[in-house]
Amino acid sequence: MPHSFTPPSAGDLNYLKxxxxxxxxxxxxxxxxxxxxxxxxxxxxxxxTVGGVVQALVKGGWLREGxxxxxxxxxxxxxxxxxxxxxxxxxxxxxxxxxRLVACNLLGEVLASCxxxxxxxxxxxxxxxxxxxxxxxxEEPAVSARHCLGLGVAVPGPVSTRAPILSLAxxxxxxxxxxxxxxxxxxxxxxxxxxxxxxxxxxxFGEFYFFExxxxxxxxxxxxxxxxxCGVVSGDHFPVVPRGHQGLVGEIGHTVIxxxxxxxxxxxxxxxxxxxxxxxxxxxLDLDSEASLGDAVAARAEEPAVRALIQRAGQALGLxxxxxxxxxxxxxxxxxxxxxxxxxxxxxPALDYFTSHxxxxxxxxxxxxxxxxxxxxxxxxxxxxxxxxxRSAIDI
Amino acid sequence: MPHSFTPPSAGDLNYLKxxxxxxxxxxxxxxxxxxxxxxxxxxxxxxxTVGGVVQALVKGGWLREGxxxxxxxxxxxxxxxxxxxxxxxxxxxxxxxxxRLVACNLLGEVLASCxxxxxxxxxxxxxxxxxxxxxxxxEEPAVSARHCLGLGVAVPGPVSTRAPILSLAxxxxxxxxxxxxxxxxxxxxxxxxxxxxxxxxxxxFGEFYFFExxxxxxxxxxxxxxxxxCGVVSGDHFPVVPRGHQGLVGEIGHTVIxxxxxxxxxxxxxxxxxxxxxxxxxxxLDLDSEASLGDAVAARAEEPAVRALIQRAGQALGLxxxxxxxxxxxxxxxxxxxxxxxxxxxxxPALDYFTSHxxxxxxxxxxxxxxxxxxxxxxxxxxxxxxxxxRSAIDI
DNA sequence: CCCTATTAGTTCACAGAATTTACTAACCGA
DNA sequence: TCGGTTAGTAAATTCTGTGAACTAATAGGG
Numbered sequence: 001m002p003h004s005f006t007p008p009s010a011g012d013l014n015y016l017k018x019x020x021x022x023x024x025x026x027x028x029x030x031x032x033x034x035x036x037x038x039x040x041x042x043x044x045x046x047x048x049t050v051g052g053v054v055q056a057l058v059k060g061g062w063l064r065e066g067x068x069x070x071x072x073x074x075x076x077x078x079x080x081x082x083x084x085x086x087x088x089x090x091x092x093x094x095x096x097x098x099x100r101l102v103a104c105n106l107l108g109e110v111l112a113s114c115x116x117x118x119x120x121x122x123x124x125x126x127x128x129x130x131x132x133x134x135x136x137x138x139e140e141p142a143v144s145a146r147h148c149l150g151l152g153v154a155v156p157g158p159v160s161t162r163a164p165i166l167s168l169a170x171x172x173x174x175x176x177x178x179x180x181x182x183x184x185x186x187x188x189x190x191x192x193x194x195x196x197x198x199x200x201x202x203x204x205f206g207e208f209y210f211f212e213x214x215x216x217x218x219x220x221x222x223x224x225x226x227x228x229x230c231g232v233v234s235g236d237h238f239p240v241v242p243r244g245h246q247g248l249v250g251e252i253g254h255t256v257i258x259x260x261x262x263x264x265x266x267x268x269x270x271x272x273x274x275x276x277x278x279x280x281x282x283x284x285l286d287l288d289s290e291a292s293l294g295d296a297v298a299a300r301a302e303e304p305a306v307r308a309l310i311q312r313a314g315q316a317l318g319l320x321x322x323x324x325x326x327x328x329x330x331x332x333x334x335x336x337x338x339x340x341x342x343x344x345x346x347x348x349p350a351l352d353y354f355t356s357h358x359x360x361x362x363x364x365x366x367x368x369x370x371x372x373x374x375x376x377x378x379x380x381x382x383x384x385x386x387x388x389x390x391r392s393a394i395d396i
Numbered sequence: 397m398p399h400s401f402t403p404p405s406a407g408d409l410n411y412l413k414x415x416x417x418x419x420x421x422x423x424x425x426x427x428x429x430x431x432x433x434x435x436x437x438x439x440x441x442x443x444x445t446v447g448g449v450v451q452a453l454v455k456g457g458w459l460r461e462g463x464x465x466x467x468x469x470x471x472x473x474x475x476x477x478x479x480x481x482x483x484x485x486x487x488x489x490x491x492x493x494x495x496r497l498v499a500c501n502l503l504g505e506v507l508a509s510c511x512x513x514x515x516x517x518x519x520x521x522x523x524x525x526x527x528x529x530x531x532x533x534x535e536e537p538a539v540s541a542r543h544c545l546g547l548g549v550a551v552p553g554p555v556s557t558r559a560p561i562l563s564l565a566x567x568x569x570x571x572x573x574x575x576x577x578x579x580x581x582x583x584x585x586x587x588x589x590x591x592x593x594x595x596x597x598x599x600x601f602g603e604f605y606f607f608e609x610x611x612x613x614x615x616x617x618x619x620x621x622x623x624x625x626c627g628v629v630s631g632d633h634f635p636v637v638p639r640g641h642q643g644l645v646g647e648i649g650h651t652v653i654x655x656x657x658x659x660x661x662x663x664x665x666x667x668x669x670x671x672x673x674x675x676x677x678x679x680x681l682d683l684d685s686e687a688s689l690g691d692a693v694a695a696r697a698e699e700p701a702v703r704a705l706i707q708r709a710g711q712a713l714g715l716x717x718x719x720x721x722x723x724x725x726x727x728x729x730x731x732x733x734x735x736x737x738x739x740x741x742x743x744x745p746a747l748d749y750f751t752s753h754x755x756x757x758x759x760x761x762x763x764x765x766x767x768x769x770x771x772x773x774x775x776x777x778x779x780x781x782x783x784x785x786x787r788s789a790i791d792i
Numbered sequence: 793c794c795c796t797a798t799t800a801g802t803t804c805a806c807a808g809a810a811t812t813t814a815c816t817a818a819c820c821g822a
Numbered sequence: 823t824c825g826g827t828t829a830g831t832a833a834a835t836t837c838t839g840t841g842a843a844c845t846a847a848t849a850g851g852g
Contacts (some may be wrong), residue, residue, distance in 0.1 A: 244725025
C-alpha cells in the first residue's frame with residue numbers, strides 16, 4: 001500500500017475504472033444534486049458510462065438518489081448526493097494540549113466527537129488512551145450504525161515521505177514514532193484505510209475536501225497554534241497535497257522574515273514563529289505551560305504592551321500570508337489553529353497587513369479571499385477523516 | 397487545446413493509451429538505455445503492452461533501439477534511447493536584454509542557437525524580429541533535417557492561467573500581450589504545439605526534464621536576473637508545474653524578508669528584490685541601463701562598498717533558498733539567471749548562508765543539493781522547447 | 793558440440809472498459 | 823393527444839491491456 005496517493009504512472013483497465021469512479025464521486029461531492037446527465041457533461045464521460053458507475057456507487061452506499069428536478073422541457077433528472085447514512089470515517093488529532101476525535105460521514109458531518117484535554121506523554125500510553133477513546137466513539141449509535149471506512153491520525157509534526165511515521169514532534173518531544181503500529185496493537189479498532197498525517201496538511205485537506213460552496217481551485221491553510229505550519233491542497237478530482245522531499249512542505253514557521261530578529265528554538269534568528277506562535281507569545285507573556293494563552297491575553301487585554309505584542313504578531317501573520325501568496329498563489333487562504341481564539345486583535349492586523357500590502361503584480365489583482373476558522377477544535381481530526389474517505393474511494 | 401496540461405479528470409480508452417505511451421517515453425528519458433523488459437518492471441505494464449507501445453514510438457521517431465547488453469545469463473535486452481534524429485523543437489526567450497533562440501532535439505541537445513542582444517521594444521516589432529530569427533534558425537541544416545514538433549516562447553513575467561497570454565512584464569513595459577497571436581501572423585513558422593510560458597517556469601521545466609544523472613523528484617529553480625522569479629517542477633512521468641490561481645507561483649522576488657527594508661518598485665518595503673536583483677544592484681551601483689552589471693562589478697571589485705553590496709545580496713539569496721526550502725521542500729535547488737555571472741562573490745555567501753542556517757527540523761537533515769548554472773544563456777529557451785516536447789508527447 | 797537454463801521479446805485469443813446507437817421514460821407546451 | 827425535448831438504459835461494437843504460449847538469443851555445463 002503506497003503511503004501517499006500518487007497520480008497514475010501507468011494504467012490498466014482496472015485503473016481506468018477506478019479513475020472514473022473517483023471522478024464521478026468527486027463531481028457529486030463538489031456539486032451536490034447533479035444528475036447523471038450533468039456528470040456526463042462535466043466529466044466528458046458518456047451517459048452510458050456514468051450510468052453504470054452511478055449504479056455501482058449507489059449500490060455500494062456512496063451515493064443516493066434525490067428528488068427529480070426539471071430544467072426546462074424534457075424529462076427531469078434525478079439528483080444525486082453523497083450518501084451520509086451508510087459509511088463513516090474516524091479521525092483523531094494528537095495535539096500538544098490533548099486528544100481530539102471525530103467520526104463523520106461522507107458529507108463531512110460530525111456524527112460524534114470527543115475532546116480529551118490531557119496532554120500526551122509518551123507515544124505508547126497515548127496510543128492506548130487514544131484506542132480506548134476511539135472504541136468508545138465507535139460505540140456511539142450514529143457511528144455503530146454505519147460501516148467504518150478506516151481511521152486517520154493527525155500529528156503535530158512532519159511525517160516521513162517514505163513511511164507513515166512521525167519524524168519529529170518538537171512540542172511533544174517525540175522522534176520517529178510509528179504511531180499506527182502502536183495503535184495496531186490495540187483491540188477493537190476498525191479495519192480499512194489507516195493513515196497518519198501532519199496536522200496542518202490534514203486540516204488543509206479537510207477544509208478543501210468538505211468545502212461548502214463553490215470549491216476553490218487551490219487553498220493554503222495556515223495552522224497557527226503552538227507552532228506555525230501550513231498545508232497546501234489543489235486538484236479537482238484527486239486533491240493533491242504536496243509534501244516535499246522530506247515532508248517539510250509548509251514549515252513556514254521557520255521561514256525567516258526578520259534576519260536580525262530574536263532567536264528561534266530551531267537555532268536561527270527571526271523565524272516567523274518568533275513573532276507569531278503559541279510558544280513565542282507564552283514566552284513573551286511569561287506564562288507557564290499550564291495556563292491558557294487565550295485567558296491570559298483576555299485578562300491583560302488592556303495592557304499596552306500586550307496589545308502591541310498581539311498586534312505585532314498579527315502583522316507578522318499578515319506578512320506570512322503575503323509571502324505565501326507570492327510563493328504559492330493559492331486561490332484561497334485559510335487561517336486556523338488555536339491562536340485564532342485571540343480573535344480580532346490578532347486577525348485584524350493580519351488582514352490589514354495582507355490587504356494593504358497587495359502589490360501590483362497583476363493589475364486587476366482580484367484579491368485572494370482569506371477565510372478565518374474561529375473554532376478549529378476538530379478541524380485537523382475531521383481533515384484526516386476526509387483523507388480516509390478520499391483514499392478509500394480510490395479503491396472501492 | 398488546454399493551455400496547460402492538467403492531470404486526467406476522467407478517462408476513456410484513448411486517454412489510457414496516451415498515458416501509457418507517455419509513461420514509456422518518460423521512462424526511457426529518465427533512464428536512457430533501458431530495455432523493454434526493464435520498462436515493464438518499472439512501470440508495472442506487461443511485456444506485451446510495452447512491446448506494442450515501443451514499436452509505435454520507434455516507428456514515430458521518438459525512440460531508437462541501441463545495442464544489446466547482456467545482464468547475467470539469458471537473452472540480452474535491446475537498449476532503448478530517445479531518438480535525437482527525427483524530431484526537434486524550437487524555443488525562444490524574450491528577455492529584457494534581447495532575444496535568445498534554440499532548436500534542440502528530443503535529448504535536449506542544442507542543434508542550433510541564436511542570441512540577438514537588441515532589447516525588445518514593442519510587442520509587434522519584437523514578434524516580427526523573432527519570427528525572422530526563427531525562420532533563419534529553422535533553415536540551419538541540423539534543424540531542417542528534422543520534423544519540428546512546435547514552438548515555445550518564454551517571457552519575463554507571469555502568464556495568465558486562463559489563456560496563453562503574458563499578463564505583465566514590468567521590465568518590458570508590456571501588459572496583457574497575446575504574443576503567440578502576433579507570431580501567428582508571421583509566415584514560415586512551424587505548425588504543431590505552440591506555447592507561452594514564464595521564463596522561470598520554463599527554465600525550471602527544462603532543467604528538470606532534461607536533467608542529466610539520477611532524476612530528482614522535485615526541483616525549485618531560482619531565476620536571478622533583473623528580477624527574481626522561481627519555478628517549481630515535480631512529478632515522474634508527467635512533470636507538473638504549479639502555476640497558481642493567477643499564475644503567480646514563484647514570484648518570490650516580492651516576498652518580504654526585511655519588513656523595515658528599503659522600498660521596492662512594487663510598493664512594499666523589504667522585498668527580496670530590493671536586496672538581490674539586477675535592478676537593485678544597478679541602482680545601488682548607479683549604472684544606466686546600457687552598462688553591463690557584470691563588467692561594472694568586475695571593474696569595481698576592489699571597492700569595499702561593492703564587495704559588501706554583493707555579499708549582502710548573496711546572503712539575501714541564501715535566505716531565499718532557505719525560505720523556499722521550508723515552504724516547498726524540493727529535493728533539489730537550482731540557481732540560475734544572469735546574476736550568476738557575478739560568480740563566487742555572490743554564490744559563496746548564498747551557499748554559506750543556506751548551509752549554515754539549516755535547522756534541526758529533521759535530525760538527519762540530509763542537506764538539499766544546490767546546483768548553480770553559471771552560463772544560463774539558453775536555459776529558458778531550451779526549457780520552453782522541453783515543454784513543447786512534453787506537450788507533443790501527450791497526444792502523439 | 794549439444795543441451796539446458798534463463799532472460800527478452802512477440803503473437804494471439806480473451807476479458808473488460810468505454811463507446812455508439814438505438815431505445816424507453818418522463819415531462820412540457822400547443 | 824401529439825410533437826419536442828431531455829434523462830436514462832440496453833445491446834452491439836470497438837479498443838485497450840492481459841495472460842499464456844511461443845520464438846529468440848545468450849551463458850554455462852557436460
